[in-house]
Amino acid sequence: MSVTIRDVAHASGVHVSTVSRTFSAPHLVNAETRTRVLAAAEKLDYRPNRAARSLKTGRTNNIGLIVADLANPFFPPLIKAAQAAARRQDYHLFVADTGEDPTEEENLVLAFSKQVDGIVLCSPRLSNKALEKLSERVSFVLVNRRIRGLTTVVMDVAHGARVAMEHLVRLGHRRVALVTGPAGSWTSGEIRKAVAEIPGLDTVVIGPNSPTEEGGIAAAAKVAEAGVTGVLAYNDLVAIGLIGGLEVLGVDVPGDVSVIGFDDSITGRLHRPKLTTVAMPASDAGRMAVDLLIQSMSATTVLETHLVVRESTAPPRQAP
Amino acid sequence: MSVTIRDVAHASGVHVSTVSRTFSAPHLVNAETRTRVLAAAEKLDYRPNRAARSLKTGRTNNIGLIVADLANPFFPPLIKAAQAAARRQDYHLFVADTGEDPTEEENLVLAFSKQVDGIVLCSPRLSNKALEKLSERVSFVLVNRRIRGLTTVVMDVAHGARVAMEHLVRLGHRRVALVTGPAGSWTSGEIRKAVAEIPGLDTVVIGPNSPTEEGGIAAAAKVAEAGVTGVLAYNDLVAIGLIGGLEVLGVDVPGDVSVIGFDDSITGRLHRPKLTTVAMPASDAGRMAVDLLIQSMSATTVLETHLVVRESTAPPRQAP
């Protein structure tokens, strides 16, 4: 059927092992032989059978990437960067989507485990215990979740949240709402902790919420009732949903309430009013995660975040 | 190392072939034996080695999905649906991104070809000839590209374009611009042809353009100079970029110029002014493409599009 190492061996008059070596350990074969083999391989259009290779070696040259929701604009840049990094080193990337469901997350990890050299797990919702257990079966890198002993790359959301809140304080806001994400979200927890430590700020926590536009819309009424003049939302989608919801309630952004998002996603960037948001280094995270995986390094990397001030924040209406 | 079919055979007192059969052809093994084997497999936490299986069978249970740009909001819903459809049938999905580069597209197809049972190729930029050649090496389904003999699922963009233009005509517009996509784009060509056939409409074609926000911004000046009162843009990103660019030039949308996008992407949906756009059934396309691939059916499927009228279109300022 398809052309194998054996055909190449025949065509170039050497043993199969020599052909194998010209690909996987070129320095072990004579330069002249090597060119002869390569020529034959080229002529026959030979491509190694990866299944056979990984059966023998135990490695697959594949990586799995698992995210909560492919359609959430936060992830595509991360996936894109991860794919590019993988491809640069001759790895291929499986991508899957848990639909925010921890059980499905576990199933996916198990399903991938026999077929990849490692998994990049973004914003996992599984418990620490479950993740530690899984890490015995397959190596992985966690993104935006910190667990002792597991290699992780996290974005400094605490810093981002602090800077965002300081921005609101500087504008004159004194009472603000934190519109959080889903219950199990590590970043949501980090943000909450960071904000609690900020002095001179009265904070009301609204959540948990779905990390989508709908989540933001649903939270609008509570925000309006909370008597706040500023909001830090879990992500850009929530911020946008919230702005829309507030608009319906007759609350103007940024006139009556200032809103800050998280992510700096394309959807947020193109929204009007232009969203003030905490930029997350999603591309860097994707790239670093697969690089760490391929080098099978154990490390915990912290990536910086920064505030992008645009038009959804302003001083409160009756400034003190 | 890891637990194999042999261990399960030992533990349940049968031959390996019986174990194999309890998984791949259960009806061939006695019910009692089967439960015994399954119990042993469960206890040992056995998972079949897919590399070994595909080495023997020649099938991989993997599918490749290739898109032009992962970060373009048009694709994530398609990818999400494709992944879900694949997973439902115990397939896994490789995802890759060509960066709009035909050469990379070909490389990816070749790289995937030995490792998947088929490829979903979205909006390919390769020539018909090249695609036909490639289709001899690996089976694939084309999305939004029609080639005789290859199985495809396309969205009826011609219909969408006609309806969009009729919408403009009904509002009173007589001279409109078509802001096209990249040179090799099949959909761009279809739209162009469809629009050319519409009577009573003076159309100026502006392009090719990058299918991004930047592409739209770059086209703004030409649109402003073209003396048109309506625009059909290649996609939502281009439409949004265009609106932004026009705004800078002091042209109001929809006051001075009406703009229609394509895709109905999340980014477009959340934009202000709310974008009038042609909705594309991206999720359906993703799902259908992988279903067709898995059933290895040869077919050409046409998916409907429809116009979503929102706020970026209005009658021209001085109505006739």
Place this chain on the structure above:
DNA sequence: AGCTGATCTGCAAACGATTGCGTTAGGGTG
């Protein structure tokens, strides 16, 4: 000439599953 080492290549055993074929046991039929 003989020895040592370095290079290069061939040999053959794996890796873990699938599958055509052969064997066995048991039941049904004439």
Place this chain on the structure above:
DNA sequence: CACCCTAACGCAATCGTTTGCAGATCAGCT
């Protein structure tokens, strides 16, 4: 009772590579 048939299972070859080991060749040195 002899026969055939079927269901259930074992046997062993096979998929395409990799890799430890050993043999062959040759240069350099004593």
